[in-house]
């Protein structure tokens with residue numbers, strides 16, 4: 001390591017879905033640790049509000065970007081690279097989770113969840129890789145979910161997309177390892193976010209953690225301390241009834 005872990009000064013990091021939940025908590029902490037953070041979200045108002053909060057010493061910018069639109073992703077990333085001259089990290093937190101049984105979900109709803117949760121990840125990785133390869137360095141962090149392994153009724157599109165992202169990351173990690181680009185996957189456990197609440201309308205017996213509680217492992221994966229690729233870092237869910 002050439003500098004202290006978690007010192008992100010000079011680093012430019014793109015966080016998709018960064019207007020809310022885990023992505024927002026990460027963006028605030030990265031800015032605190034001197035990064036230039038670009039929050040890219042369809043929730044433009046939320047992204048702008050976060051960017052306007054201030055609280056350096058880094059900086060935070062908001063852009064409207066729909067990860068499912070490959071052209072929009074390419075344009076946004078090109079603009080970020082043109083303005084900042086580099087791109088060190090990509091965190092793909094954007095997500096949707098429609099609630100529908102597999103035998104009832106409409107083709108449009110199914111397509112949308114795959115377009116955002118899986119294809120959106122592919123488009124973002126494709127957009128950042130030329131820059132990261134040129135720099136001979138970069139860290140990509142994708143999100144999985146424990147429900148990809150256990151299954152979750154009414155979340156077939158979500159669980160399928162999360163399983164696919166884990167698999168995609170393993171192959172991408174091998175393809176870009178020689179360019180010193182790392183690709184890892186984070187499984188956050190049960191975090192109290194807008195998405196979690198929408199996806200669990202009846203509540204849950206699992207005690208929920210706060211979005212800030214998911215930030216440490218993400219910063220580790222973005223940092224030079226994470227000398228690993230193709231790996232999964234998982235926060236296990238706390239035992240029901242604990243804490």
Ligand SMILES: NC(=O)c1ccc[n+]([C@@H]2O[C@H](COP(=O)([O-])OP(=O)(O)OC[C@H]3O[C@@H](n4cnc5c(N)ncnc54)[C@H](O)[C@@H]3O)[C@@H](O)[C@H]2O)c1
Pocket residue numbers: 016017018019020021022023040041042043046065066067068092093094095096116120143144145146187188189190191192193194195196
């Ligand atoms: N919260 C949990 O307990 C939990 C558990 C397992 C995995 N995860 C994963 O963590 C990541 C973050 O989830 P979260 O709970 O913080 O969600 P969240 O709902 O709080 O945030 C998701 C963000 O994605 C944005 N978004 C939705 N569609 C988009 C699109 N097409 N383009 C760009 N942005 C879009 C939303 O506007 C929102 O800001 C997700 O990948 C999720 O699957 C979360």
